[in-house]
Amino acid sequence: MAAIENNLFDIRYMETLASGSSTLHRLDPRAKLITTLIFICMVASLGKYEISRMVPFVIYPLALIIASELPILYLLKKMAIVAPFAILVGILNPFIDTQPLVQIGGVSISGGWVSFASIMLRFALTVSAALILICLTGFNGVCMALEKLKVPGPFVVQLMFLYRYLFVLIEEASRMVRARSLRSFDSRGLHFNVFVQLLGQLLLRTMDRAQRIHLAMCCRGFDGHLRLNRSMAFGYGEMRFLFSWSLLFVLARWYNLPVKIGSIIEGFFL
Amino acid sequence: MHMADALISPAVGGAMWVATAGLIGYCSKKIKEDIDDRKIPLMGVLGAFIFAAQMINFTIPVTGSSGHLGGGMILAILLGPYAAFLTMASVLTVQALFFADGGLLALGCNIFNLGFFPCFVAYPLIYKMIVKKRPTAKTLAVGATLSAIVGLQLGAFFVVLQTVFSGISELPFSTFVILMQPIHLAIGFVEGVTTAAVVMFVWKRRPEILQPVLSSQTDSKSSIQKVLMAFVIATVIVGGGLSWFASAHPDGLEWAMFKTAGVEELEAPEKGIHSTLATLQEKTAFLPDYGFKKTKMHDSEEGGQAWPAVDPGTSVSGFVGGMLTLCMAVLIGFIVKRKKAANV
Numbered sequence: 075m076a077a078i079e080n081n082l083f084d085i086r087y088m089e090t091l092a093s094g095s096s097t098l099h100r101l102d103p104r105a106k107l108i109t110t111l112i113f114i115c116m117v118a119s120l121g122k123y124e125i126s127r128m129v130p131f132v133i134y135p136l137a138l139i140i141a142s143e144l145p146i147l148y149l150l151k152k153m154a155i156v157a158p159f160a161i162l163v164g165i166l167n168p169f170i171d172t173q174p175l176v177q178i179g180g181v182s183i184s185g186g187w188v189s190f191a192s193i194m195l196r197f198a199l200t201v202s203a204a205l206i207l208i209c210l211t212g213f214n215g216v217c218m219a220l221e222k223l224k225v226p227g228p229f230v231v232q233l234m235f236l237y238r239y240l241f242v243l244i245e246e247a248s249r250m251v252r253a254r255s256l257r258s259f260d261s262r263g264l265h266f267n268v269f270v271q272l273l274g275q276l277l278l279r280t281m282d283r284a285q286r287i288h289l290a291m292c293c294r295g296f297d298g299h300l301r302l303n304r305s306m307a308f309g310y311g312e313m314r315f316l317f318s319w320s321l322l323f324v325l326a327r328w329y330n331l332p333v334k335i336g337s338i339i340e341g342f343f344l
Numbered sequence: 345m346h347m348a349d350a351l352i353s354p355a356v357g358g359a360m361w362v363a364t365a366g367l368i369g370y371c372s373k374k375i376k377e378d379i380d381d382r383k384i385p386l387m388g389v390l391g392a393f394i395f396a397a398q399m400i401n402f403t404i405p406v407t408g409s410s411g412h413l414g415g416g417m418i419l420a421i422l423l424g425p426y427a428a429f430l431t432m433a434s435v436l437t438v439q440a441l442f443f444a445d446g447g448l449l450a451l452g453c454n455i456f457n458l459g460f461f462p463c464f465v466a467y468p469l470i471y472k473m474i475v476k477k478r479p480t481a482k483t484l485a486v487g488a489t490l491s492a493i494v495g496l497q498l499g500a501f502f503v504v505l506q507t508v509f510s511g512i513s514e515l516p517f518s519t520f521v522i523l524m525q526p527i528h529l530a531i532g533f534v535e536g537v538t539t540a541a542v543v544m545f546v547w548k549r550r551p552e553i554l555q556p557v558l559s560s561q562t563d564s565k566s567s568i569q570k571v572l573m574a575f576v577i578a579t580v581i582v583g584g585g586l587s588w589f590a591s592a593h594p595d596g597l598e599w600a601m602f603k604t605a606g607v608e609e610l611e612a613p614e615k616g617i618h619s620t621l622a623t624l625q626e627k628t629a630f631l632p633d634y635g636f637k638k639t640k641m642h643d644s645e646e647g648g649q650a651w652p653a654v655d656p657g658t659s660v661s662g663f664v665g666g667m668l669t670l671c672m673a674v675l676i677g678f679i680v681k682r683k684k685a686a687n688v
Contacts, residue, residue, distance in 0.1 A: 084443075111449075207441070269538075280389055
């Protein structure tokens with residue numbers, strides 16, 4: 075229960091972040107959405123041993139975080155919460171793939187460790203990119219971008235519905251749980267029968283609520299579309315954002331930038 | 345059981361996106377055809393209900409853990425497969441964006457695993473076969489429990505398939521299956537029992553909620569649905585089968601994925617530059633491109649010969665370069681910040 079309430083708090087906090095007014099915040103949501111998708115595809119398309127190519131990609135989340143003053147510690151904490159699945163699946167790599175792959179100084183590192191590190195790095199990159207997208211754009215912004223990008227209407231409309239009523243229903247559920255726990259002194263756990271009663275009641279209330287909402291919307295002329303009072307313009311700034319980042323991703327994907335820089339430096343000093 | 349971006353290759357992610365996008369488009373069309381636009385707010389609010397329902401946990405006796413309601417099956421039972429699939433897709437989208445559960449590239453996989461199987465496999469083939477047109481308490485309970493279990497098992501199995509085909513994790517297929525299926529049998533059982541209990545609750549108090557979904561869906565079983573299902577299943581099976589075959593010939597999989605899943609736009613650039621890339625890499629590779637297509641079995645067998653003797657020189661330059669790139673990234677960030685501060 076605490077977890078969901080924390081999540082609710084998280085959503086509100088991220089929505090607050092999204093209401094900022096930096097240049098990046100004001101950018102058309104479509105540009106940010108597409109750039110994020112390109113970024114994720116590029117990172118995911120790298121081979122499992124290619125850590126050195128993955129490093130330049132760090133620039134994108136880092137630059138966005140710093141430029142728009144997002145709280146970096148908060149984002150790191152959010153990433154840590156979801157890390158266990160990636161760790162769980164990746165942690166066996168070092169034990170299965172023991173072929174030595176890299177030598178730094180006298181220490182040789184096995185392919186398994188390298189691919190584990192690449193899983194963690196790619197996890198950090200992809201998750202942070204998605205979080206940054208939502209912190210800069212807000213959920214409704216993303217939905218609007220989806221609608222403009224010709225994602226089917228009913229899907230987008232009910233996505234926005236879901237988001238709107240998430241808060242209402244989670245609060246209703248937490249009121250019910252709180253009311254029950256205040257009235258049951260000794261029993262700490264929730265028995266199955268009581269659980270079903272609570273859940274069933276919540277479900278029936280939810281369906282009644284949906285009907286009321288629908289009637290109210292019909293009174294106001296709902297015809298299957300939601301009209302949003304926010305203009306979007308894909309202008310020069312958006313083009314620049316999209317193309318310069320994409321160019322960087324493509325370069326970093328196909329040229330091993332760190333090695334290039336490293337060999338230049340070495341050639342200079344040695 | 346959410347797939348994560350970190351474990352998935354673009355070929356697999358892209359193929360699942362295509363399948364999922366097709367399904368979303370098809371379901372949206374179906375919903376639009378349905379004159380009853382009462383369903384649209386109902387879907388959204390029920391999606392929110394799925395989140396809210398997870399606040400209410402019951403204690404599982406003896407184990408000391410707790411369980412809560414899962415998503416897909418209860419939605420399918422209340423809304424019918426099309427609306428339920430769209431609702432599940434939006435639930436997962438919200439989870440991917442806010443809770444970083446799964447990821448954007450893996451979203452296609454997640455929607456497919458957690459939405460397609462309950463709505464289009466377990467619901468029509470199990471729930472409706474058991475419940476028929478005239479539900480009774482007993483058939484409702486059995487149908488809901490069984491279909492939830494089967495839906496989750498199929499979903500878990502596909503998580504395994506997608507992970508193995510992506511070839512990023514080293515987990516062998518058999519180990520992963522043995523790990524995932526029993527865990528999800530237990531989870532599926534809890535989900536099945538809670539789903540059945542809630543369906544019974546609704547059935548006792550408001551049977552009219554469950555009846556129309558059952559009767560309306562039977563009539564509108566169109567041939568398009570069958571064609572689409574066949575297409576999706578064929579894509580998955582052919583893609584999967586060919587990639588097993590192709591794992592011995594790394595370039596074959598690339599080809600198979602292009603032909604079967606139609607993900608050219610994701611992959612085409614890589615293919616185009618592939619040859620120039622190879623020559624470039626010989627000069628520059630810190631960690632030679634091993635290609636992301638091979639499965640782990642192949643890797644470990646061939647690893648010995650495939651890896652050239654490690655040259656400490658290039659390793660060091662790669663390491664130095666990597667560190668420098670990181671520093672540059674931070675530096676760029678700070679310059680941007682300074683510039684911004686100056687502007688303000």
